[in-house]
Amino acid sequence: MLVLSLLGSGWGWLRAEAALRQQLDLVIAGEAEGFLRDYEEFGLRGLAATVDAYARRRGPLLVVLLAPDGRAVAGRLPGGQGGAQPELRGFAVMPATAERPALRVLGARLAGGATLMVAADLTPVDRAASALAWTPPIAGGAAAVVALLLGFAAAARMERRLAAASDAAREVIGGDLTRRLPLSGRNDEFDRLTETFNALLGRIEALMVAQRQVTDDIAHDLRSPLSRLRQALEGALARPREAADDNEMLERALAELDAVLASFAALLRIARAESGVLQQGFVPVDLSALVADCAEIMGPVAEESGRALHPDIAPGLSLPGDAALLRQAVVNLLDNAVLHGGRHIMLRLLPGPVIEVEDDGPGVPADQRAAVMRRFGRLDRSRATPGTGLGLALVAAAAQAHGGKLSLEDGAGLLVRLRLG
Amino acid sequence: MRILLIEDDATTAAYVAKGLREEGHVVDHAANGRDGLFLALGEPFDVIVTDRMLPGPDGLSIIRALRLANITTPILVLTALGEVEKRVEGLEAGADDYLAKPFAFAELRARIRALARRPAGASAEQSVLTMGDLRMDLLGRVVTRGARKIELLPTEWRLLEYLMRHPGQVITRTMLLEKVWDFSFDPTTNVVDVHVSRLRRKLDLPGEAPMLRTVRGAGYALGVP
Numbered sequence: 295m296l297v298l299s300l301l302g303s304g305w306g307w308l309r310a311e312a313a314l315r316q317q318l319d320l321v322i323a324g325e326a327e328g329f330l331r332d333y334e335e336f337g338l339r340g341l342a343a344t345v346d347a348y349a350r351r352r353g354p355l356l357v358v359l360l361a362p363d364g365r366a367v368a369g370r371l372p373g374g375q376g377g378a379q380p381e382l383r384g385f386a387v388m389p390a391t392a393e394r395p396a397l398r399v400l401g402a403r404l405a406g407g408a409t410l411m412v413a414a415d416l417t418p419v420d421r422a423a424s425a426l427a428w429t430p431p432i433a434g435g436a437a438a439v440v441a442l443l444l445g446f447a448a449a450a451r452m453e454r455r456l457a458a459a460s461d462a463a464r465e466v467i468g469g470d471l472t473r474r475l476p477l478s479g480r481n482d483e484f485d486r487l488t489e490t491f492n493a494l495l496g497r498i499e500a501l502m503v504a505q506r507q508v509t510d511d512i513a514h515d516l517r518s519p520l521s522r523l524r525q526a527l528e529g530a531l532a533r534p535r536e537a538a539d540d541n542e543m544l545e546r547a548l549a550e551l552d553a554v555l556a557s558f559a560a561l562l563r564i565a566r567a568e569s570g571v572l573q574q575g576f577v578p579v580d581l582s583a584l585v586a587d588c589a590e591i592m593g594p595v596a597e598e599s600g601r602a603l604h605p606d607i608a609p610g611l612s613l614p615g616d617a618a619l620l621r622q623a624v625v626n627l628l629d630n631a632v633l634h635g636g637r638h639i640m641l642r643l644l645p646g647p648v649i650e651v652e653d654d655g656p657g658v659p660a661d662q663r664a665a666v667m668r669r670f671g672r673l674d675r676s677r678a679t680p681g682t683g684l685g686l687a688l689v690a691a692a693a694q695a696h697g698g699k700l701s702l703e704d705g706a707g708l709l710v711r712l713r714l715g
Numbered sequence: 716m717r718i719l720l721i722e723d724d725a726t727t728a729a730y731v732a733k734g735l736r737e738e739g740h741v742v743d744h745a746a747n748g749r750d751g752l753f754l755a756l757g758e759p760f761d762v763i764v765t766d767r768m769l770p771g772p773d774g775l776s777i778i779r780a781l782r783l784a785n786i787t788t789p790i791l792v793l794t795a796l797g798e799v800e801k802r803v804e805g806l807e808a809g810a811d812d813y814l815a816k817p818f819a820f821a822e823l824r825a826r827i828r829a830l831a832r833r834p835a836g837a838s839a840e841q842s843v844l845t846m847g848d849l850r851m852d853l854l855g856r857v858v859t860r861g862a863r864k865i866e867l868l869p870t871e872w873r874l875l876e877y878l879m880r881h882p883g884q885v886i887t888r889t890m891l892l893e894k895v896w897d898f899s900f901d902p903t904t905n906v907v908d909v910h911v912s913r914l915r916r917k918l919d920l921p922g923e924a925p926m927l928r929t930v931r932g933a934g935y936a937l938g939v940p
Contacts, residue, residue: 599904
């Protein structure tokens with residue numbers, strides 16, 4: 295800032311000096327004009343008299359009338375004509391000598407070879423220019439000092455806040471996923487950064503929770519089918535074996551494995567939906583078309599089991615989302631309705647958007663609704679029927695991923711409401 | 716068919732190569748990406764099967780390189796990563812199909828067969844598909860068997876069109892779920908069976924030679940009996 299001020303002042307000094315010089319030239323020229331008119335009216339003798347009178351009066355300017363040989367005829371120029379050239383014509387600067395400061399001089403050649411010189415002291419001009427030039431750097435210097443002081447104070451405050459953020463991050467790394475940073479309430483840029491930082495911490499927490507959930511589920515609920523598989527194979531090895539038995543046992547083992555793998559895939563899908571990572575890939579989804587498609591595909595499936603599907607789909611509804619996940623969610627709900635619901639299944643798409651699947655079957659008791667939406671949560675009466683027990687958990691995760699919610703309510707039998715967005 | 720298999724896991728490679736050779740195919744095997752790329756660029760193959768995770772350049776890089784080199788051979792990607800996003804990545808890189816491990820060999824076999832260049836009978840641009848006395852007019856939206864006109868629902872139409880484009884080939888349930896209905900999952904209910912049965916009831920009337928048959932343990936096939 296100081297450098298800029300200095301540069302600015304140098305430029306300012308030049309401009310001030312030039313402007314002041316111009317003013318001075320005008321004054322000198324004005325006086326010279328007066329003298330020259332006297333010369334025209336009264337001739338050389340008359341001019342000499344005027345010049346002498348001016349010099350005696352000690353006006354602001356110095357005037358001298360020179361003969362062709364350079365001798366002063368009237369007026370005076372301190373320090374002599376040393377430096378004054380009788381050939382002088384127009385403006386020039388005469389440097390300072392012992393007797394006088396630098397002068398700005400206007401020379402005019404007259405008929406007969408005489409020369410009139412009108413000069414002014416340059417000292418006042420120099421002083422004014424300097425005064426004008428030096429104000430900016432001084433002001434700039436003062437401002438710079440104040441800025442530095444303010445800067446130090448701000449930096450110190452920033453450092454404290456950064457240290458707080460750093461500490462919070464370290465605690466999260468240490469394992470406390472719930473830690474967040476407080477906002478200062480000042481609503482400045484640092485507060486906004488803090489909000490973003492807290493959102494980031496929230497994401498990390500969600501991801502880690504989802505990951506832990508998957509490993510928990512795998513440990514807890516997939517061990518059963520895998521244990522059964524192991525026992526069957528072990529038992530087969532222990533017995534004397536026959537080819538026919540072998541094939542049957544191997545086919546059952548394969549089926550058990552496939553069931554486990556299907557659960558695996560579903561769990562991974564649910565975890566991905568819950569972790570929030572899918573939002574990045576969201577594109578506009580034509581929900582009306584998607585639900586209509588599902589109705590068309592699942593309608594015959596309902597009929598084959600003696601049921602009827604009644605679609606009621608509002609047209610033109612769309613939202614940003616993951617089409618594959620939404621399709622699976624809708625089909626899961628219809629699967630459930632076909633397997634466990636009543637004779638009539640209503641499929642509705644309403645503005646919201648909201649997807650409803652209502653059937654006139656036995657429904658789900660209110661006290662079991664929460665359990666049924668969890669992974670591997672199944673009603674006792676349904677445990678024998680096909681399915682992984684993960685269908686509703688996936689629908690719940692899909693709702694969450696799209697900023698909505700899944701709820702089970704009373705309807706003709708069961709009303710499943712999938713709110714999206 | 717001449718098949719290139721790029722797979723670094725020795726057990727999987729042996730299992731797949733053996734199974735394909737038993738089917739009568741000629742199988743070349745590369746255990747890493749660079750060798751696979753070298754072979755693919757040097758020889759003509761009918762289908763390339765590559766693992767996604769490979770030492771050196773990975774499966775998707777190889778596919779991109781082949782497509783840049785104007786190799787249009789159909790490519791199937793095998794991988795332990797089954798998520799839908801990964802499948803889309805594979806297809807965008809230039810692969811034609813994507814199969815998650817572990818897979819049933821019947822699934823791999825069916826998909827390889829479906830990928831091989833279409834027989835002269837049905838190109839993608841054709842507006843009429845025929846098989847025996849079955850005729851599907853894609854523009855006029857009319858299906859006839861002999862003199863009989865068949866009314867199809869939209870789902871049945873899509874199903875029949877897919878089967879007609881793969882005449883005589885075994886199509887698995889998973890292939891139908893993915894390719895006809897865009898389901899990246901397996902519904903609990905028997906969606907595929909229901910629709911195939913309905914189509915069969917309309918297609919193969921009693922007394923007519925059955926064209927749509929079930930292949931036990933594998934899937935379905937539409938062919939001239």
